[in-house]
Amino acid sequence: MGGPSSEREVSLRSGANVAAALREAGVPVVHEVEIAPDCSYAIPEGTQACFVALHGRFGEDGTVQGQLRSRGIPHTGSSAEASARAFDKSRSKPTFVAAGVPTAPYQLLRSAEEPVALPLPVVVKPVRQGSSVGVSRVFAADQLGPALAKAFALDPVALVETFIPGRELTVGIVGDTVLPVLQIEAPGDNYDYTTKYAPANAGGALHLVPAPLPEAIYARCQEVARAAFEALGCAGMGRVDIRLSPDGIPYVLELNNIPGLTSLSLLPDMARAAGWSYPELCLRILNLAH
């Protein structure tokens, strides 16, 4: 937990919650390993498996998984390769397209001077970030420049994609189980960093699970989530973010290979709707370490 990314604080919360849950679930020895902002860390001698609760760069991009693998220590979640593919939207988007997973039309930009070919409204994002950091919705031409500047300040590659109106959904996967679909009700339909982490009674988002959707659309959302997971070669766990257009098409935005894991996060809420307590969810993820 921890690490160098903009999601360090969230990761520290995920890690502390997971450690407590694993102890509660009966795992006899649990050590909390904090990765410093300079990426240094020390894993205790004799460690049998690592539960990776590291969002953003260094964890979600597969770096730490590669290091653990080369040391022969099993870890939770996806391999280094699949993690890197999932984390970088410039790689996940073409993977979705090739696999027939519905995703919004997009364009990759390598400088703010390149012309944007997609009609407005669009969403601009840096290709390797999370928690909506650096993400802007662009409804008017004069918002494009500032949006690109924000994205390029965080990554040399920016993704521009068609804005999909409609509902915000997310679908968790743990091993062979596709969890109940969850609908997010964010104030003003703006699911940004603040609404992601504030409590629902203080401007945060509401989680509706199972999502109130017609049966066929609900099933389709679970199907595209599984397809996205498989197309990227993910394993263990993941959470697929979706925008459901008013005509009922689920567009996959991204797959989070290390989703938020505090007891109040989205994945634990979906697990509870499936009848798994939070400690049980954590234990299942740990048991899928490889």
Ligand SMILES: Nc1ncnc2c1ncn2[C@@H]1O[C@H](COP(=O)(O)OP(=O)(O)O)[C@@H](O)[C@H]1O
């Ligand atoms: N194409 C889109 N249409 C509408 N909203 C979008 C689109 N892309 C992103 N968003 C909004 O921005 C949020 C963050 O985008 P996402 O692609 O999931 O990146 P992050 O890795 O930062 O979570 C989404 O949850 C959604 O609310």
Ligand SMILES: [Mg+2]
């Ligand atoms: Mg997201």
